[in-house]
Amino acid sequence: MKDASGEGRKAVKRKFVEETGEVATYKRRKTRFMLTNAKNAKKEAESLQSTMLRDTNSRALALLRMQYSVFNSPAPAALYRIGSAIEPGRLLPDVDMGRKRRYHGTQYFCITVVSDIAQGATGKVHDAKIEVQTSDGHIHSIGAIVKIALDLKQREKLRHEYAVYRYMALKGVNHVVAIYGLFEDAANEAMILVMSHVGESLVKQPHYREHRQVKLTEEEQNAFKAVMTEIHEAGIRHYDIRPENLMMDVDGNAAIIDFDMAKVRAGKHSRQREFEHLFLQRL
Numbered sequence: 001m002k003d004a005s006g007e008g009r010k011a012v013k014r015k016f017v018e019e020t021g022e023v024a025t026y027k028r029r030k031t032r033f034m035l036t037n038a039k040n041a042k043k044e045a046e047s048l049q050s051t052m053l054r055d056t057n058s059r060a061l062a063l064l065r066m067q068y069s070v071f072n073s074p075a076p077a078a079l080y081r082i083g084s085a086i087e088p089g090r091l092l093p094d095v096d097m098g099r100k101r102r103y104h105g106t107q108y109f110c111i112t113v114v115s116d117i118a119q120g121a122t123g124k125v126h127d128a129k130i131e132v133q134t135s136d137g138h139i140h141s142i143g144a145i146v147k148i149a150l151d152l153k154q155r156e157k158l159r160h161e162y163a164v165y166r167y168m169a170l171k172g173v174n175h176v177v178a179i180y181g182l183f184e185d186a187a188n189e190a191m192i193l194v195m196s197h198v199g200e201s202l203v204k205q206p207h208y209r210e211h212r213q214v215k216l217t218e219e220e221q222n223a224f225k226a227v228m229t230e231i232h233e234a235g236i237r238h239y240d241i242r243p244e245n246l247m248m249d250v251d252g253n254a255a256i257i258d259f260d261m262a263k264v265r266a267g268k269h270s271r272q273r274e275f276e277h278l279f280l281q282r283l
Contacts, residue, residue, distance in 0.1 A: 049178060049196055050087065052142045055132050056180050057085035057092050060099070061108035064146075064192065068115045076110070079192060083162050083182030089174040091166065099186075105133045111194065113146055118244070122157040122193075122260045123149035130180065130194070144180060147193045155191045158182070161260040162193055164236065168259075171234035175227040175255045198257065199249030214243050223254035228278055231256065237266035237274050 063076035080099055085092045100107075110131040117125040128146040133139050149158040162182045180194035202208060207215040216224075224246060231238065238245075239261040247255045263270075 048140075048142055052130065052132060052140065053085045053087055053092065053178055053180060055134070055140075056109050056130065057095055059107055059109050059132075060095065060097050061103050062111055062181070062183050062192075062194070063108055064111045064113065066113045068113060071113075077185060077190070079183035079185050079190070081181050082184050082191075083166075083179075085181050086165050086169045086179035088176055088178055089169060089172045091169045106135050109133075111144070111146060111192075117145070120147070120258065120260075121154070122161060123147055123154045128194075143197050145177070145195045145197060147195070149191045149193075150189070155184075157260040158191050158193050161258075161262075164259040164262045164264060167264050168231070168234055168236065171236075173230055173234050173236075175230060175253075176259075177255065177257060195257075198255040199247040199253065202243040202246045202248065208243060214246075220248065220252060220254070223248070223252060224256075224278065225275075227254045227256055228275055232271040232275060235265045235271075237263050237271050239263060239274070241274060241277055 060081045062079045062081070064079055065073040065076045067073065081095070081097045084094045111128050112131070113126045113128045115127045117127055119125070124147070126146045126148065128144045129141055130144045131139055131141045147158065149155045159182070162179065165176065165179050168176060177198050178196035180196070182191070182193055184191045202214050202216075205215065207213065228238075228241075236259075238256060238259065240258055241256075245256060245258045247257055249255075
């Protein structure tokens with residue numbers, strides 16, 4: 001009787017579902033809820049980045065600490081702004097970069113370097129955290145990438161890369177990193193470029209690590225081609241297209257980084273050859 005009763009309840013439930021579609025509707029609502037949450041989280045992250053860009057842009061001093069591995073800075077290094085922040089597709093207003101003897105809490109922000117990422121032609125690339133104290137005493141933070149150049153050649157390349165990002169902003173290029181600023185120390189011996197996160201390099205793919213070959217879906221391939229087209233339409237050739245410089249975030253948004261070798265106002269045929277080279281990356 002118990003089994004029969006159980007089967008009867010299942011039969012009633014099946015009939016109810018068939019007639020009302022309640023379970024299916026519930027699943028659709030759950031999916032919509034999850035998608036809405038993901039979209040809201042993405043909007044919040046974009047809003048935080050935009051707010052932090054504008055807030056840090058008003059500050060002419062950055063205090064840099066190294067806190068990873070054997071490094072633990074007893075006191076921060078002071079670096080002075082020599083380049084304004086850049087939002088993808090738009091330049092932010094230039095600010096007063098005059099140096100002062102003293103700065104209060106709302107005139108500087110802090111950068112803590114937490115790990116190494118890579119060694120490049122323009123110096124070492126680090127993972128970092130930016131912290132900003134607002135006028136009401138609250139501290140806001142966001143992850144960032146810091147590229148540190150020490151010798152003269154590296155600093156010149158870093159200046160060039162920053163200039164390329166400014167040019168791309170004027171041309172409305174969107175699928176690149178945001179720039180929190182270009183800074184140098186008082187002795188003019190070190191320079192840093194502070195940038196936003198845009199995902200992970202394609203070399204982090206398990207398939208690439210095993211086979212030394214990129215594996216992407218058609219949708220992901222098209223995303224990279226669209227980014228390259230946008231950059232080329234601005235008249236820029238990257239000159240260093242390889243998996244290490246091709247980035248993708250968890251939402252499948254593509255971006256290209258490292259413009260220290262880039263050339264602005266590059267010829268049409270030169271840009272076309274680079275686009276064809278992108279196909280050779282097996283994208």
